[in-house]
């Protein structure tokens with residue numbers, strides 16, 4: 420039986436909520452929260468000894484922020500710091516859930532894909548932190564989840580579970596004097612309904628990329644990017660189960676290494692990795708091999724997400740010797756960006772529409788690490804068209820030396836596949 424927020428904690432949180440006055444705009448300490456009027460109930464945490472007892476450890480997010488990054492002087496430095504803090508906090512909630520997940524924590528969406536209390540919880544925390552930390556401009560977020568299913572009859576229990584998880588995560592972090600009501604929880608999820616587009620700034624979030632991997636106990640990522648005038652200008656990938664230094668086997672694990680990597684990149688400032696618990700950021704770069712024989716390639720773990728027969732044929736044409744490294748989520752982009760492998764191939768089945776949140780953060784981490792990310796014809800990915808990427812050819816990534824031969828192999832393999840008569 421998984422641990423839930425214990426009764427004393429539940430009572431504490433409930434009483435804190437009950438005695439908190441509704442926020443009036445003049446009292447709100449974080450101006451951006453004005454955009455979500457029913458969002459929060461504030462109270463003075465410092466006066467509450469019980470809440471202090473819930474704060475068992477220093478927030479790793481806060482420590483991560485104090486480390487100097489290459490991007491410190493960039494025009495997006497404040498946004499990058501907020502994004503790292505948001506992703507780190509969300510990662511903590513996801514880790515808690517993954518360790519003790521129950522059947523009732525998982526639901527099925529309209530498209531039959533799974534969604535968990537952690538997907539919702541992660542989206543809520545990222546929305547909240549961004550609203551609190553980024554105080555300039557209007558707030559817009561394109562995110563994967565919405566609250567529709569949680570507003571239906573019968574969803575009361577899961578909504579309560581999400582509310583408890585979010586508030587417990589906030590209560591454990593000394594930098595937050597805030598709890599959310601259930602209306603606040605729903606509003607925070609729905610703050611991700613933006614359509615994005617070519618003008619203005621839009622955050623792009625996959626609160627859990629690779630939910631199937633998350634459920635399997637495997638790799639997943641919290642993926643957050645910022646679009647400015649249609650271009651990705653920063654990206655953060657939190658990968659709680661990825662070894663910090665490198666991966667060296669097909670399961671994405673490596674022996675004796677610290678686990679939990681936070682990748683980040685800002686346009687023009689390079690890409691970095693640090694531990695999720697706050698080690699100093701280290702600059703990363705893609706591997707420099709120009710010999711496909713030495714190259715290994717990443718692809719989706721799920722056979723339904725990419726055509727493994729096509730990727731096998733591409734690898735064979737290139738002369739790649741090593742078997743594919745199959746891991747879930749944009750952790751693949753992070754691993755590629757620091758040179759764990761040389762190539763990433765993704766070829767969904769016909770009819771699948773790629774979402775921008777599945778690639779925005781990963782793509783900038785790779786390009787700022789010196790790599791290239793394109794569609795199967797060599798075109799840059801266009802994140803300015805709304806919630807979808809609108810490409811149907813596939814996505815490839817590698818270093819600049821290998822890209823010409825990779826593109827050639829991709830074109831040949833696609834042509835050959837198209838010539839094979841369909842069995843139907």
Ligand SMILES: Nc1ncnc2c1ncn2[C@@H]1O[C@H](COP(=O)(O)OS(=O)(=O)O)[C@@H](OP(=O)(O)O)[C@H]1O
Pocket residue numbers: 532563625627628629630631632718719720721722723724725746747748749767768771774777
């Ligand atoms: N049919 C189909 N084809 C292609 N892609 C699909 C498909 N269905 C889902 N998805 C998306 O894949 C996301 C998971 O990322 P990956 O495919 O890289 O990882 S995995 O190894 O397959 O788990 C996954 O992200 P999450 O939904 O956030 O888990 C989906 O956005």
Ligand SMILES: [Mg+2]
Pocket residue numbers: 538563625626627628629630
């Ligand atoms: Mg997701």
